[in-house]
Amino acid sequence: MTTEDDIEAYNAERNAAVIAGVDALIAFMAKRGMQPSSREVAEIILHRVRTAIKSLPIEMRRASRQWLIQRRYRPWDDGDL
16 A cells, blocks of 8 residues: 555655656656656656646746747646746
C-alpha cells in the first residue's frame, strides 16, 4: 500500500530530477522502467512536466512554457502561467 510518505518521497525525487534537467529525468524514468524514445522526446517531457508541477519555481515553469510554445508544443499547465 502506498502511504502519504511514499507519495511525498516520489514527488521530491521527481521534482529534483525535473529541476536538474533532461539527464536526471531520463535516469528517474529508467529507475521506474520507463524510457523515452529519444533524448528530444525526453526534453519535451521535461518541459511539459515543469509546466504542470505547481510546486516548482514560477520562473522555471514560465520558461518551460515559452520553450514549448516556441516549438509548437502544448504546455501542461492549467492556464496559471
